[in-house]
Amino acid sequence: MAELQRLLTLLKELDDQLAGCMKCGMCQAVCPLYAETGREMDVARGKLVLVEHLSSQLLNDPQGVQKRLERCLLCGSCAKACPSGVPVVDIFIKARAIIGEYLGLPPIKKLIFRSLLPRPRLMDGLQRLAAAGQGLFSKKADPILGSSCARFNAPVIRDRHYLPLATTPLHGELGEIDEPAGPGGTKVGFYPGCLVDKIFLDLGRDAIDVLRHRGHGIFVPGEQVCCGIPALSSGDRQGFERLVGRILNQFEDADIDYLITPCATCTATIRTIWPLMAEYLPQREQQRVRRLAEKTRDITEFLAEGLDKASGEPQHGSGEKTGITYHDPCHLQKTLSISQAPRRLIGANSNYDFREMGAPDRCCGMGGSFNLLHYDLSRQVGQKKAEDILATGADTVATACPACMIQLVDQLSRTGKSIRVAHAVQIYAETLPQRAQKEQS
Amino acid sequence: MASKNVIRAFQDLLGRENVYTEAADRHAYSFDSAVLDPVVPELVLQPTDTESLAGAVRLCNENELPLTVRGAGTNLSGGTLPAREKGVVLLTNSLNRVLEINTEDLYARVEPGVITAQFARAVAEKGLFYPPDPGSQTVSTLGGNVAENAGGLRGLKYGVTKDYVLGLDFFDVDGELIKTGARTVKCATGLNLAQLMVGSEGTLGVFKEIVLKLVPPPAAQQAMLAVFDSVDRASETVSAIIANKILPCTLEFLDNFTIRAVESFRGAGLPTEAGALLLIEVDGHPAQVEEDARKVREICQEMGVTELKVSQSAQEKESVWQARRDALPALARLKPTTVLEDATVPRSKLPAMVRAINDIANRHNLTIGTFGHAGDGNLHPTILTDKRDSEEFERVERAIEEIFDTALELDGTLSGEHGIGMAKSKFMEKEATRGTILYSRRLKQALDPKGILNPGKIMGA
Numbered sequence: 001m002a003e004l005q006r007l008l009t010l011l012k013e014l015d016d017q018l019a020g021c022m023k024c025g026m027c028q029a030v031c032p033l034y035a036e037t038g039r040e041m042d043v044a045r046g047k048l049v050l051v052e053h054l055s056s057q058l059l060n061d062p063q064g065v066q067k068r069l070e071r072c073l074l075c076g077s078c079a080k081a082c083p084s085g086v087p088v089v090d091i092f093i094k095a096r097a098i099i100g101e102y103l104g105l106p107p108i109k110k111l112i113f114r115s116l117l118p119r120p121r122l123m124d125g126l127q128r129l130a131a132a133g134q135g136l137f138s139k140k141a142d143p144i145l146g147s148s149c150a151r152f153n154a155p156v157i158r159d160r161h162y163l164p165l166a167t168t169p170l171h172g173e174l175g176e177i178d179e180p181a182g183p184g185g186t187k188v189g190f191y192p193g194c195l196v197d198k199i200f201l202d203l204g205r206d207a208i209d210v211l212r213h214r215g216h217g218i219f220v221p222g223e224q225v226c227c228g229i230p231a232l233s234s235g236d237r238q239g240f241e242r243l244v245g246r247i248l249n250q251f252e253d254a255d256i257d258y259l260i261t262p263c264a265t266c267t268a269t270i271r272t273i274w275p276l277m278a279e280y281l282p283q284r285e286q287q288r289v290r291r292l293a294e295k296t297r298d299i300t301e302f303l304a305e306g307l308d309k310a311s312g313e314p315q316h317g318s319g320e321k322t323g324i325t326y327h328d329p330c331h332l333q334k335t336l337s338i339s340q341a342p343r344r345l346i347g348a349n350s351n352y353d354f355r356e357m358g359a360p361d362r363c364c365g366m367g368g369s370f371n372l373l374h375y376d377l378s379r380q381v382g383q384k385k386a387e388d389i390l391a392t393g394a395d396t397v398a399t400a401c402p403a404c405m406i407q408l409v410d411q412l413s414r415t416g417k418s419i420r421v422a423h424a425v426q427i428y429a430e431t432l433p434q435r436a437q438k439e440q441s
Numbered sequence: 442m443a444s445k446n447v448i449r450a451f452q453d454l455l456g457r458e459n460v461y462t463e464a465a466d467r468h469a470y471s472f473d474s475a476v477l478d479p480v481v482p483e484l485v486l487q488p489t490d491t492e493s494l495a496g497a498v499r500l501c502n503e504n505e506l507p508l509t510v511r512g513a514g515t516n517l518s519g520g521t522l523p524a525r526e527k528g529v530v531l532l533t534n535s536l537n538r539v540l541e542i543n544t545e546d547l548y549a550r551v552e553p554g555v556i557t558a559q560f561a562r563a564v565a566e567k568g569l570f571y572p573p574d575p576g577s578q579t580v581s582t583l584g585g586n587v588a589e590n591a592g593g594l595r596g597l598k599y600g601v602t603k604d605y606v607l608g609l610d611f612f613d614v615d616g617e618l619i620k621t622g623a624r625t626v627k628c629a630t631g632l633n634l635a636q637l638m639v640g641s642e643g644t645l646g647v648f649k650e651i652v653l654k655l656v657p658p659p660a661a662q663q664a665m666l667a668v669f670d671s672v673d674r675a676s677e678t679v680s681a682i683i684a685n686k687i688l689p690c691t692l693e694f695l696d697n698f699t700i701r702a703v704e705s706f707r708g709a710g711l712p713t714e715a716g717a718l719l720l721i722e723v724d725g726h727p728a729q730v731e732e733d734a735r736k737v738r739e740i741c742q743e744m745g746v747t748e749l750k751v752s753q754s755a756q757e758k759e760s761v762w763q764a765r766r767d768a769l770p771a772l773a774r775l776k777p778t779t780v781l782e783d784a785t786v787p788r789s790k791l792p793a794m795v796r797a798i799n800d801i802a803n804r805h806n807l808t809i810g811t812f813g814h815a816g817d818g819n820l821h822p823t824i825l826t827d828k829r830d831s832e833e834f835e836r837v838e839r840a841i842e843e844i845f846d847t848a849l850e851l852d853g854t855l856s857g858e859h860g861i862g863m864a865k866s867k868f869m870e871k872e873a874t875r876g877t878i879l880y881s882r883r884l885k886q887a888l889d890p891k892g893i894l895n896p897g898k899i900m901g902a
């Protein structure tokens with residue numbers, strides 16, 4: 001009973017934000033899920049009403065509401081288009097956490113979010129096991145394990161086209177780095193995010209190369225801790241807070257001006273979700289969160305700002321240009337309004353011929369754990385993206401979020417066409433002097 | 442709750458996945474865009490072809506389950522709220538095929554769930570034009586547009602949805618197919634049932650297929666933004682433009698409150714002290730557009746316009762229109778609840794109506810921004826409030842009633858385009874005679890004796 005009261009009290013705190021929804025339905029026009037299903041409970045308006053009715057006790061089915069809230073990419077398309085300015089994603093994240101707390105986590109999720117993810121060394125051991133075992137991993141745990149963006153189980157899920165896991169994660173390869181800034185550079189902390197750490201190691205290496213080339217001093221802690229969004233979107237606020245705490249500790253004492261990440265999802269999480277959820281923390285912790293959040297920058301934005309200064313970066317080759325297009329990650333374009341920076345980075349490499357695809361900012365359908373919980377729906381949305389990419393005739397598609405990269409690889413390889421998927425920073429890194437030489441020789 | 446057997450019959454007909462019985466699903470269909478209390482249906486059905494649509498209607502009738510058809514659920518009058526008992530919501534949004542766009546005979550055939558803007562785009566790709574453009578066009582369905590007789594910004598010159606309905610196939614309450622109208626512009630065959638269905642809000646039949654008229658698109662457009670220091674000036678300008686035999690395709694109006702809201706929302710440099718803004722667009726043959734635009738400019742000058750911005754490029758046209766597009770978002774953000782009314786008066790009564798709305802706002806101590814379609818007298822007084830504040834909301838309800846009374850005193854109508862639904866049915870008697878309502882009810886009684894088709898809507902309380 002007391003717990004129910006607590007659920008209702010916490011939900012009531014969302015009232016003011018919920019009341020802003022005028023139920024106009026304009027979010028139907030942009031919701032990638034509604035486009036597939038035409039179901040009101042898949043679009044923001046319907047889900048907001050469910051939270052409202054749960055809060056006002058018109059509907060007494062927290063499980064049912066939780067299940068429907070999980071059918072959401074958290075892509076923010078609705079919030080961006082909403083005429084009434086309803087912070088839809090904020091509401092959904094909080095509602096998931098509140099209902100999650102009330103219902104409790106399934107034991108397996110508890111194990112992952114509370115025990116595994118906050119213990120990086122244990123994770124590394126598991127990763128080695130998983131990478132070596134290729135599919136021997138416990139079947140039952142699979143889908144949920146994968147719901148951390150870590151994806152160390154990716155190879156064994158259904159018929160998807162997966163990316164292999166590295167045996168040694170990026171942070172194992174790099175070790176702790178603490179280099180002073182060169183002339184004109186600043187000191188930056190580098191936070192690769194789990195997917196770069198465990199799958200897209202090349203991207204991590206490229207990012208560090210570019211930062212070094214620009215003369216920035218780099219700090220990388222010896223361990224990778226997840227940014228917490230998988231735990232939080234599963235409704236686990238406690239697990240989330242533990243992860244946040246660890247990252248704060250990692251970067252607190254390093255004397256950095258910026259925290260740079262090549263993962264749009266991580267940037268958006270640290271910049272917007274952390275401060276949002278900080279209101280549940282003690283005052284002192286709130287300040288720590290705000291301080292790090294304010295320092296956090298997406299790598300494309302950070303590098304694009306330096307583009308004019310970093311003039312004279314050599315351009316190589318004069319032969320045929322490769323066609324390239326760009327997919328806007330929701331967490332960059334919708335959450336942080338960054339869309340020009342990555343395009344400028346791509347534009348800086350004259351070996352490519354840029355072609356805009358139709359609806360470049362339509363969600364790819366990944367949505368973190370959504371992809372695991374609702375793979376068929378995720379694939380339907382992803383296939384539209386694949387079609388738009390193919391229609392440009394480009395050989396390469398760049399984006400700025402490793403989570404999108406996983407989805408693009410999966411969806412494009414389904415079409416049987418071989419299209420390269422890369423991060424905008426990787427395209428830009430090809431212009432570095434040492435790379436240009438390597439390619440020419 | 443509908444019996445297990447009935448539910449099974451629906452599942453057999455439509456497929457299990459298209460019959461929603463769980464509470465959390467049904468609650469997602471307990472509302473539309475009107476500011477009214479939710480009503481939760483007992484069953485939600487989503488047929489995927491028109492044959493099972495007919496079957497679903499028949500089953501509802503046989504089992505005496507009151508049925509409410511729902512397109513996108515964006516109507517502003519509660520037209521898609523289900524009956525309080527045993528209510529079934531029937532979704533048409535999976536019936537979304539454009540069946541034909543005929544470029545020789547200038548018509549299109551569509552299923553009712555096709556989304557308005559997507560249809561207009563498909564038509565434009567074939568080099569033709571479907572003018573009705575309600576503000577909700579990116580999500581509204583054509584079935585919903587016909588059932589509400591939706592208007593839009595182009596009403597003055599191009600008319601509203603009813604002017605484009607050539608023919609209609611619909612199911613009566615027994616699920617029997619009725620074909621009416623034709624694919625021709627002219628049709629004098631039998632009763633004009635197609636037009637009876639326009640604006641019927643799901644009370645007389647369920648649309649299966651709609652034949653819509655298409656027109657050639659105008660070759661050129663020009664948009665202008667004109668600033669006036671008073672509503673009267675703006676309104677006299679509207680009358681003068683029309684008296685000069687110019688029919689702009691759009692003639693939109695923003696009052697001072699809305700101008701200030703838009704300016705603080707976008708900061709595009711609108712004059713916040715202005716009494717009214719007019720957005721005027723003329724279209725047609727390039728030479729004609731040139732000529733009309735020149736005359737409109739002259740009229741505006743003569744009427745004492747304080748500022749006049751003429752769009753030279755497509756980009757400038759966008760920026761002129763931005764102010765109008767921002768009106769609702771800018772207002773909606775000011776307070777939690779947005780009540781969008783649509784009282785309509787003859788064009789010449791516009792200043793009197795705007796003045797009356799401001800009086801009502803002051804008298805009840807409410808915030809009301811007014812914008813709308815000045816060309817056809819269709820205003821949208823937008824009341825900004827918080828429905829959780831019951832004392833204030835009572836004042837809102839009184840204000841709404843007074844707005845209606847004023848519109849009627851000025852020879853206007855309760856609704857220009859949003860329909861009657863639940864929200865206004867109790868006011869019907871103010872506008873229509875008792876006889877009118879009885880006639881409508883007898884018609885309904887004859888066609889739907891058990892009162893299955895969207896009961897409680899339109900026909901008065």
Ligand SMILES: Cc1cc2nc3c(=O)[nH]c(=O)nc-3n(C[C@H](O)[C@H](O)[C@H](O)COP(=O)(O)OP(=O)(O)OC[C@H]3O[C@@H](n4cnc5c(N)ncnc54)[C@H](O)[C@@H]3O)c2cc1C
Nearest residue numbers: 512513514515516520576582584585588591592643648858
């Ligand atoms: C932001 C906003 C702006 C708007 N702007 C305008 C505007 O400019 N002009 C305007 O006219 N309206 C406007 N509206 C109101 C609304 O969008 C229109 O009435 C629209 O036509 C409704 O379409 P829908 O698909 O949402 O229909 P719904 O709301 O789902 O249904 C409307 C009515 O039609 C009936 N119906 C739907 N489909 C069928 C069918 N196949 N057979 C029989 N009956 C059916 C329903 O039972 C209901 O009574 C606006 C609404 C919003 C929220």
Ligand code: SF4
Nearest residue numbers: 021022024025027082
């Ligand atoms: S667009 Fe915004 S206000 Fe409109 S229904 Fe969706 S969430 Fe609510």
Ligand code: SF4
Nearest residue numbers: 031072073075076078
């Ligand atoms: S966040 Fe994305 S998927 Fe979720 S409701 Fe909004 S638009 Fe739809």
Ligand code: SF4
Nearest residue numbers: 149193194195227265
């Ligand atoms: S968003 Fe990035 S860091 Fe966060 S969990 Fe996913 S991959 Fe890991």
